Amino acid sequence: MKATVLVRPKPGILDPQGQAVESSLRHLGFSVDEARVGRLVDVDLPTDDRADAIAQLKRMCEQLLTNPLIESYELELDGAPVTA
Amino acid sequence: MTDSALPRPVIPVVVFPGSNDDRDAQLALAGLGAVAPRVWHTEEVLPRGTSAVVLPGGFSYGDYLRCGAIARFSPVMRAVIAFAESGGLVLGICNGFQILTEARLLPGALRPNASLSFVCRDVALSVERTDTPFTSRCTEGETLTIPVKHGDGCWFADDELVAHLEANGQIALRYAAGESPNGAVGDVAGVIGEHGNVFGLMPHPEHAVDALLGSTDGGLILGSLVDAARSSAAAVV
Numbered sequence: 001m002k003a004t005v006l007v008r009p010k011p012g013i014l015d016p017q018g019q020a021v022e023s024s025l026r027h028l029g030f031s032v033d034e035a036r037v038g039r040l041v042d043v044d045l046p047t048d049d050r051a052d053a054i055a056q057l058k059r060m061c062e063q064l065l066t067n068p069l070i071e072s073y074e075l076e077l078d079g080a081p082v083t084a
Numbered sequence: 085m086t087d088s089a090l091p092r093p094v095i096p097v098v099v100f101p102g103s104n105d106d107r108d109a110q111l112a113l114a115g116l117g118a119v120a121p122r123v124w125h126t127e128e129v130l131p132r133g134t135s136a137v138v139l140p141g142g143f144s145y146g147d148y149l150r151c152g153a154i155a156r157f158s159p160v161m162r163a164v165i166a167f168a169e170s171g172g173l174v175l176g177i178c179n180g181f182q183i184l185t186e187a188r189l190l191p192g193a194l195r196p197n198a199s200l201s202f203v204c205r206d207v208a209l210s211v212e213r214t215d216t217p218f219t220s221r222c223t224e225g226e227t228l229t230i231p232v233k234h235g236d237g238c239w240f241a242d243d244e245l246v247a248h249l250e251a252n253g254q255i256a257l258r259y260a261a262g263e264s265p266n267g268a269v270g271d272v273a274g275v276i277g278e279h280g281n282v283f284g285l286m287p288h289p290e291h292a293v294d295a296l297l298g299s300t301d302g303g304l305i306l307g308s309l310v311d312a313a314r315s316s317a318a319a320v321v
Contacts (some may be wrong), residue, residue: 012242013195013240014198014238014267016194016195016197016198016199016200016238016267017196017200017264018194020200039149051220061190064149064153064157065149066156067150067153067186069192069193069241069242070193070195070240
């Protein structure tokens with residue numbers, strides 16, 4: 001199954017990269033209230049079991065893909081968001 | 085500087101792919117009276133007689149994903165974590181500090197500098213604690229001059245965690261007022277672990293041990309570690 005992990009800086013965490021992008025967008029004339037920059041990880045899993053894939057992805061996020069102190073994540077499986 | 089009559093504690097310096105301050109750390113520790121073998125990250129055990137461990141600066145694993153996130157899972161880190169959990173002295177410098185926070189041996193996280201610029205210069209530091217194995221050669225409120233060189237040194241913890249660390253006296257080193265090179269919360273430059281045996285700092289004490297290079301204040305930090313390692317080695321024997 002193809003999965004996507006979206007990692008975001010948590011609200012309130014200083015995101016200097018997002019600020020730089022935000023100010024650059026304004027310089028280009030776009031009206032932007034805020035921009036935040038996260039990370040996207042595409043993972044191809046050798047399983048067709050949805051529940052197993054989700055369980056594995058959550059473990060990957062907790063152990064390596066995110067730092068829970070400063071980042072949150074969302075999962076997508078085969079292009080569709082995974083809810084709760 | 086070295087008193088040859090004193091025992092030389094064994095303080096290995098771990099080398100990850102991308103570490104680049106390991107030789108400076110080794111040289112500085114040797115000059116202060118330690119034996120500091122460099123230990124490759126694939127080793128699963130620490131050298132015999134290890135009485136402290138140093139994780140040096142650099143860009144382990146290219147800083148991919150997050151600084152320190154991948155090095156944390158190196159084989160040698162299992163040994164380092166076990167050593168720390170059994171009370172062993174561990175010092176993380178710059179990338180070493182990032183690795184220790186990722187390994188949850190130290191609180192907080194290190195984020196990109198607020199300026200988004202890589203900063204490389206001397207900074208003034210205020211010593212907040214002198215009763216630790218890493219600062220015992222310093223005096224209370226002393227200002228140290230030690231260089232920083234990092235792009236991801238903005239230490240972060242939420243208000244609740246900061247209050248807890250303040251109350252526990254774990255914030256051992258701060259940038260002097262107006263000196264913060266990175267926007268760290270509370271001007272934090274170095275944090276000590278809950279049990280007092282693990283310390284991480286963004287400044288590089290190993291680059292400040294020779295007057296020729298401007299400051300010897302780094303020798304106070306590394307010298308404190310050598311002293312503590314020597315007494316813990318004596319305790320083991």
